[in-house]
Amino acid sequence: MPPRVAPPPPADPSTDASSPYFVHSSDGPSSIKVTPILT
Secondary structure, rough: OOOOOOOOOOOOOOOOOOOOOOOOOOOOOOOOOOOOOOO
16 A cells, blocks of 8 residues: 655645735735725
């Protein structure tokens, strides 16, 4: 029986451009991604 190999760690979603969690380098950490509904 071959030795067990640990699965690779999950990819960082902030570096995957197709991920909804991707942050472009021109966007800062304080940029607003969702606007609140005004009532």
